[in-house]
Amino acid sequence: MTQVAEWPEWKSRGLAVETPMPVVELSVAERNVRKLQDACDKAGVANWPHIKTHKSVAMARLQVDAGAAGITCQKLGEAEIMADAGLADILISYNIIGEAKLARLSALARRVRLTVSCDGRLVADGLSRAMRSAAASLSVLVECDTGRHRCGVPDVETAVALARHIASLPGLAFAGLLIYPPNGDVSATRAFVEAVRQGCAAHGLALTTVSSGGTPNVRRVGEAGETQYRSGTSIYNDRQMMAAGAAGPEDCALFVHATVVSAASPGRVIVDAGSKTLTSDLGGLTGYGLLADYPGASIYQLAEEHGFVDVSQCAKPPALGEVVRILPNHVCPVSNLFDRIALTRDGKDAGWLTIDARGRVA
Amino acid sequence: MTQVAEWPEWKSRGLAVETPMPVVELSVAERNVRKLQDACDKAGVANWPHIKTHKSVAMARLQVDAGAAGITCQKLGEAEIMADAGLADILISYNIIGEAKLARLSALARRVRLTVSCDGRLVADGLSRAMRSAAASLSVLVECDTGRHRCGVPDVETAVALARHIASLPGLAFAGLLIYPPNGDVSATRAFVEAVRQGCAAHGLALTTVSSGGTPNVRRVGEAGETQYRSGTSIYNDRQMMAAGAAGPEDCALFVHATVVSAASPGRVIVDAGSKTLTSDLGGLTGYGLLADYPGASIYQLAEEHGFVDVSQCAKPPALGEVVRILPNHVCPVSNLFDRIALTRDGKDAGWLTIDARGRVA
Numbered sequence: 001m002t003q004v005a006e007w008p009e010w011k012s013r014g015l016a017v018e019t020p021m022p023v024v025e026l027s028v029a030e031r032n033v034r035k036l037q038d039a040c041d042k043a044g045v046a047n048w049p050h051i052k053t054h055k056s057v058a059m060a061r062l063q064v065d066a067g068a069a070g071i072t073c074q075k076l077g078e079a080e081i082m083a084d085a086g087l088a089d090i091l092i093s094y095n096i097i098g099e100a101k102l103a104r105l106s107a108l109a110r111r112v113r114l115t116v117s118c119d120g121r122l123v124a125d126g127l128s129r130a131m132r133s134a135a136a137s138l139s140v141l142v143e144c145d146t147g148r149h150r151c152g153v154p155d156v157e158t159a160v161a162l163a164r165h166i167a168s169l170p171g172l173a174f175a176g177l178l179i180y181p182p183n184g185d186v187s188a189t190r191a192f193v194e195a196v197r198q199g200c201a202a203h204g205l206a207l208t209t210v211s212s213g214g215t216p217n218v219r220r221v222g223e224a225g226e227t228q229y230r231s232g233t234s235i236y237n238d239r240q241m242m243a244a245g246a247a248g249p250e251d252c253a254l255f256v257h258a259t260v261v262s263a264a265s266p267g268r269v270i271v272d273a274g275s276k277t278l279t280s281d282l283g284g285l286t287g288y289g290l291l292a293d294y295p296g297a298s299i300y301q302l303a304e305e306h307g308f309v310d311v312s313q314c315a316k317p318p319a320l321g322e323v324v325r326i327l328p329n330h331v332c333p334v335s336n337l338f339d340r341i342a343l344t345r346d347g348k349d350a351g352w353l354t355i356d357a358r359g360r361v362a
Numbered sequence: 363m364t365q366v367a368e369w370p371e372w373k374s375r376g377l378a379v380e381t382p383m384p385v386v387e388l389s390v391a392e393r394n395v396r397k398l399q400d401a402c403d404k405a406g407v408a409n410w411p412h413i414k415t416h417k418s419v420a421m422a423r424l425q426v427d428a429g430a431a432g433i434t435c436q437k438l439g440e441a442e443i444m445a446d447a448g449l450a451d452i453l454i455s456y457n458i459i460g461e462a463k464l465a466r467l468s469a470l471a472r473r474v475r476l477t478v479s480c481d482g483r484l485v486a487d488g489l490s491r492a493m494r495s496a497a498a499s500l501s502v503l504v505e506c507d508t509g510r511h512r513c514g515v516p517d518v519e520t521a522v523a524l525a526r527h528i529a530s531l532p533g534l535a536f537a538g539l540l541i542y543p544p545n546g547d548v549s550a551t552r553a554f555v556e557a558v559r560q561g562c563a564a565h566g567l568a569l570t571t572v573s574s575g576g577t578p579n580v581r582r583v584g585e586a587g588e589t590q591y592r593s594g595t596s597i598y599n600d601r602q603m604m605a606a607g608a609a610g611p612e613d614c615a616l617f618v619h620a621t622v623v624s625a626a627s628p629g630r631v632i633v634d635a636g637s638k639t640l641t642s643d644l645g646g647l648t649g650y651g652l653l654a655d656y657p658g659a660s661i662y663q664l665a666e667e668h669g670f671v672d673v674s675q676c677a678k679p680p681a682l683g684e685v686v687r688i689l690p691n692h693v694c695p696v697s698n699l700f701d702r703i704a705l706t707r708d709g710k711d712a713g714w715l716t717i718d719a720r721g722r723v724a
Contacts, residue, residue: 018462018724052666074667075634094667095623097634097683100380119626122682143626150668151624151632158626261457262513264481264505264520270513272437272459276698276723280642304414304694305436305456305723306512320484321459332666336638337698339721359701361638361667362380 015342015349019259019323020273022334022341026350028253029235030062036218036234037067043222043229048072048091050213050232053332055357057085059235070113072213072230076104077360083112085356091115091211093178093230095123095143095151101362102130105138115139115209117178119151124166131171139175140166141211144196146189146224147182156192160199167205176209179224183216183244186224193225216244238331239290240283254341255292255325256334258307263320267312273326275302277337281330289326294318299326377704377711381621381685382635384696384703388712390615391597392424398580398596399428405584405591410434410453412575412594415694417719419447421597432475434575434592438466439722445474447718453477453573455540455592457485457505457513463724464492467500477501477571479540481513486528493533502528503540503573506558508551508586510542518554522561529567538571541586545578545606548586555587578606600693601652602645616703617654617687618696620669625682629674635688637664639699643692651688656680661688 017023033049040047046069051060060071060082070089073079079090090112096105108114109131118124118140131138142162145152153159159177167174177196181189189212197207212221213230215237221229233240236254237247258273278289280302288307291297296313307326311317318324328334335341336358343350379385395411402409408431413422422433422444432451435441441452452474458467470476471493480486480502493500504524507514515521521539529536539558543551551574559569574583575592577599583591595602598616599609620635640651642664650669653659658675669688673679680686690696697703698720705712 016462018460020723094634097621097623098380100378119624120682123624145627149627149630150665150670152626154627259459261459262481262485264514265507265511265516268511272456272723275641275643276695276721279637280644280695281637282642303512308512320482333638333642337721337723359638359699361382361634361699 015257015344017257017342019257020277021257022254022338023257023325024236024254024341024343024353025347026343026345028251029059032235032237032251032253033063033066036231039218039221040229041067045222045226046070046228048211048228048230049235050074050230051078051082051357053232053235053335055335055355055360056353057082057087057356058353060085060087063235069228075361076101076108077362078357079108079114080104081357081360083108087112089113091230093117093143093211093213095119097123097126102126106130106134109134109136109138115141115175117141117143118162118166119143119153121162121165124162124169124172128169128171134171137171137173140172141176141178141209142166142174143178144192146179146192148180150180152179156195156199159196160203163196163200163205164203174205176207176211176227178211179226180213181217181224183214186217186220189224215241216246218246233331236331239285239327239329243285252327254331254334255327256289257323257325260318260320260322260324267310269309269311269318269320271307271309271324271326272305273307274305276304277334278302278307278326278328279330279333279337281333283329285329289328291318292325292327294324377619377706379619379704381619382639384616384618384700385687386598386616386703386705386715387709388705388707390613391421394597394599394613394615395425395428398593399430401580401583402591403429407584407588408432408590410573410590410592411597412436412592413440413444413719415594415597415697417697417717417722418715419444419449419718420715422447422449425597431590437723438463438470439724440719441470441476442466443719443722445470449474451475453592455479455505455573455575457481459485459488464488468492468496471496471498471500477503477537479503479505480524480528481505481515483524483527486524486531486534490531490533496533499533499535501537502534503538503571504528504536505540506554508541508554509544512542514542518557518561521558522565525558525562525567526565536567538569538573538589540573541588542575543579543586545576548579548582551586577603578608580608595693598693601647601689601691605647614689616693616696617689618651619685619687622680622682622684622686629672631671631673631680631682633669633671633686633688634667635669636667638666639696640664640669640688640690641692641695641699643695645691647691651690653680654687654689656686
């Protein structure tokens with residue numbers, strides 16, 4: 001249990017935002033951006049931060065200004081928003097499927113330096129079809145399943161075969177691999193990458209890019225043989241990242257400010273942040289977020305607009321009307337619920353952050 | 363397990379929407395609106411549908427046109443959007459706390475017939491302060507905890523005392539009670555209401571309004587002694603309502619259309635709807651939604667933009683690129699993730715529904 005004394009003093013207590021509202025402390029977010037860039041620089045790995053966490057043009061620019069080589073988007077709609085704002089180097093780490101999306105991809109590829117991932121021949125065939133009338137080729141990474149069991153080809157042989165297939169298709173340029181190793185030791189992933197590298201080399205194909213990612217593995221950046229790194233959550237961090245040992249209290253940039261709206265029964269208060277603010281993401285944790293200044297309190301249940309807080313273990317529970325700050329379990333889907341979120345710098349009001357790509361899931 | 367044969371034929375298979383996208387079949391939603399109105403009419407109870415589910419002006423108008431006496435909102439921001447669109451009778455079933463919100467409440471009370479709930483003296487004092495310069499009084503319901511253990515005064519004595527306090531305050535009109543009984547038998551709630559009614563009567567206070575709610579209890583509308591009813595989810599229904607016995611497959615109006623974007627490993631496919639589309643709400647169920655046309659499939663895990671589907675038990679699993687329809691566990695927070703959702707009528711494209719109050723949590 002993180003003790004209250006470990007949390008930085010809450011300088012923004014007097015911030016006049018209407019709750020519930022996520023609030024980002026810029027000094028912490030900027031330091032987190034710097035830390036990620038430094039970690040990548042030290043490892044000689046290109047930094048391609050994932051914008052899924054902030055979905056904000058301003059934050060993407062902050063990352064590029066700090067030295068990021070490009071940005072990563074999960075969905076085409078996010079990439080379009082970032083391209084509209086002038087971000088020029090974009091990786092979409094997703095299989096793009098379907099004629100409507102392929103037409104959008106083709107249009108996007110004409111205005112930014114675009115790379116996409118792909119884990120199947122039919123996916124590659126679609127990408128090639130989409131690029132048939134384009135002047136330049138689309139860079140394509142073979143997505144490999146190195147243990148997350150999500151997307152990705154499951155073995156070395158299939159990876160090499162797909163690389164060859166991509167290299168054979170008009171409009172596409174085979175560029176390397178995209179991996180997403182499980183948190184922890186990456187030696188098995190490194191062996192996988194090396195085997196694919198040798199298999200590709202046997203057919204005259206080079207892995208120009210090996211893209212890895214994940215905030216918990218930032219401390220291991222470079223160890224899987226990657227040339228680029230995608231980290232999203234590290235810009236803000238959250239309760240999951242603290243549980244994973246990837247962040248301390250001082251690294252948490254975003255807190256949801258919420259008001260105690262009911263204290264009608266002893267031992268329980270209700271805050272105005274529910275699942276439409278904090279989301280129901282548990283991520284293996286107990287409770288739906290951490291009341292930073294009330295370590296004895298537990299958010300044990302959520303309704304859509306109500307957070308149920310057990311305060312029976314608090315020496316002094318938060319009072320009706322009091323604004324509390326909640327560290328969310330998982331910060332990425334929280335940003336995605338708001339059109340704009342509040343900013344502070346050194347605890348003082350610093351305006352608003354527009355969540356430009358909010359809701360861009362398609 | 364609901365068998366595939368029980369599901370209405372998927373008429374909208376050829377709908378050209380980009381996935382992931384919630385799609386509402388209007389003929390079902392309209393029938394659901396009618397059913398709720400009929401149930402309330404039959405019980406002689408005023409219908410005050412909760413807009414938290416659809417957050418849409420068009421759907422609110424549909425409900426009022428069908429006979430609803432007013433609409434219920436959970437948050438002030440939702441009520442403001444509905445008032446802007448001309449909805450004139452609004453209940454906010456929430457404690458309104460804090461000076462900024464009280465100023466907004468006061469402004470709203472000048473332009474619609476507004477009722478709010480309240481579960482504490484300090485809350486009532488704030489409401490009175492907000493109304494001090496208003497010409498009319500604000501109708502206030504005492505929220506009672508009849509077993510959900512959320513907001514609400516916990517016992518009859520406190521309810522009566524709060525009713526008397528409200529009645530004594532300038533700018534407020536005590537109007538009755540707001541309850542939210544647990545799903546199932548409501549006889550204990552009825553007894554509670556009756557005891558408060560007698561306690562209030564002893565002080566010359568009448569319960570003009572007793573507002574109850576909840577979709578699973580629509581079948582019991584009137585049984586708790588209520589005069590008005592708040593049901594939200596019944597307009598669309600979802601997997602939770604089916605599990606509660608409150609809806610059948612033919613009553614489900616909203617499905618998320620999603621595309622199979624990866625089939626790289628046997629027994630598993632990945633769809634493009636993750637927690638930023640389906641939410642992580644489990645609601646006591648196993649899995650993150652139901653693939654309506656693949657009863658053997660299970661959405662066993664979500665990432666933000668990936669739904670992990672176990673298809674090992676499917677005779678014929680969905681193919682790469684196929685669009686599947688997913689019945690969400692909990693439909694209300696799904697609407698809240700989209701600026702607009704697609705409509706069909708009898709399976710044919712019927713345009714878009716704007717989610718006017720999306721994200722209005724404050």
